[in-house]
Amino acid sequence: MLLVVLAFAVFLLIGMPVAFAIGISGVLFFLQHPELPFTIPLQVTVSQTQNFALLAVPLFIMAGNYMNRSGITESLLNLASVATGHLKGGLAQISIVLSALMGGVSGSAIADAAMQSRILGEEMTKRGMSRGFTAGVISFTSLLTPLIPPGIGMILFGTIGQVSIGRLFAAGFAPALLLGIAMSAAVWYTSNKRGYPAEREKRASLAEVGSALKGGVWALLFPVILLVGLRMGIFTPSEIGAFAVLYALFIGFVVYRRLKAKSFVEALEVSLADVGSAMFLISLSAIFSYGIVFERIPEVIASSLTSLTDNVQLVMVLIVLLVLAAGLFIDATVIIIMMTPIFLPAVRAMGGDPVHFGVVFIVAATIGNFTPPVGAAMFTVCSILKVSVGAYVRESLPLMIAIGLTTILLIFVPEFILLIPNLLFG
Incomplete structure (x- = not known):
């Protein structure tokens, strides 16, 4: 398996697309084991596409693209401004709240970072904020987006690790709040030190708050409806993805009336490209995962970690450090797909809660989007x-x-x- 991992690293370094790097390096495992039928790589690739639970992934991707074109972003921006515009570094504080609100719309940190760069980026620099600070805020605050339902990372982790997606969705709110408060404090400290202005002179009135809430209520209701639907047993995770698409279309065509035929087709085309790349990656990762299971790597790692310590929190710290190191070179989606089958069994074997681990794991994996040398959100924001x-x-x-x-x-x-x-959920 060492040769497979080295081959994967080399393929990434020479610039090979991640999906092909995973698939080809996975095939090398079968070349090392001629006793295994060479039909297995094809079989596991095809069987991965027939996983009914993964149907939620393309549906939520499609829902997010339609929500982004429904006109809801402007309402959420207004709500974020009302909530935090009076604080030091007003637009930077608004970016934090907007990222949290956008979680129910896009579920993607990279999509949120790109959107905010275009909406808030130049406005922040016009108010005297340095470009480096502006880029850092917009990039890192998008960490909140995948924690709010329906985060794609949550769906992938839950599907691969057989963890309740409903519980994962519910578990994301409190960490998002804590991270938001921590980042708001960091922004306030920097803004106060440099004299960055507030966006508003005073707190918003109750009338302004009520008006902003009214405009953003449809986006705020979305994650709530998802949780209620899952908790009451009205929808399965896959079925609720279909509901999310219908909900997004209802908002775009009926509520805000900004989703037209042209933007409908554009969103569909973007969704097809996003879904195709995501499912291709997931399918080829099955070849790589087969070797991991065959070599009993989860059991080896579990025994290695337990030999170091029997404290599950300390084990999680070690795993987070490993994930952060991997995130320097590998995309968050790839980390979740590849490492969930490795680390989750180890945490479970030590009595750790899979939902607790899942949220921490997703946070650690997502941080890689914002760090050099290959952070996708970082490069997106810096280029814009x-x-x-x-x-x-x-x-x-x-x-x-x-x-x-x-x-x-x-x-x-x-x-x-x-x-x-x-x-x-009890």
Whole structure:
């Protein structure tokens, strides 16, 4: 299996697309084991596409693209401005709230970072904020997006690890709140030190708050409806994905009336491309995963970790460090697909809660989107705002510290994560 991992690393370094790097390196495992039928790679690839639970992935991707074109973003931006515009570094604070609100719309950190770069980026620099600070805030605050239902990472982790997606959805709210508060404090500290202005002179009135809530209520209801539907047994995770698409179309065509025939087709085309790349990656990862299971790597890692310590929190810290290291070179989606079958059994064997681990794991995997050398969200924001990676990293340090301390808190105080799912699901 060592040769397979080395081949995968080399393929990535020479710039091979991730899906092909996973698939080809996975095939090398079968070349090393001629006793295994060579029809297995084809069989596991095809069988992966027939996993009914994965139907939720393309449906939620499609729902997110339609929600983004429904006109709901402007309403959420207004709501975020009303909520935090009076704080120091007003637009930066607005970016944090908008990322949390966008979780129910896109579920993708990269999509949120790209959207906010175009909406808020230049406005923040016009108010005197440095481009490095602007890029750092927009990039790192998008960490909140995949934690709010329906985060695609949650669906992938739940499907691959056989963990309740409803409980994972419910578990994302409290960590998102804690991370949002921590990042808001980091933004306030920097803004106060540099004299970055607030967006509003005073707090919004009750009338303004009511009007903003009215405009954004359809987006705020979306994750709530998802949770209620799952909790009451009205929908399965796959069925609720279909509901999400219908909900997005209803908002776009009936409520805001901004989704027209042209934008409908554009969203469909983008969805087809997104779904195709995601499912191709998931399918080829089955070849790689077969070798992991065949070599009993989860059991080896579990025994290795338990030989170091029998404290599940400390084991989670080690896993987070490994995931952060992998995130320097591998996309978050790939990490979730490849490493969930490796680390989740180890945590389960030590008595850890899979939902608690899942949220911490997804946070750690997503952080890789914002760090060099291959962070997708980082490069997206830096290219749009024309910022060097060096300036971006320097200006992001307070946010990195805030996120790191919050992640440690989430590891050692699992009640923050498990409170809401335990209340809703028992």
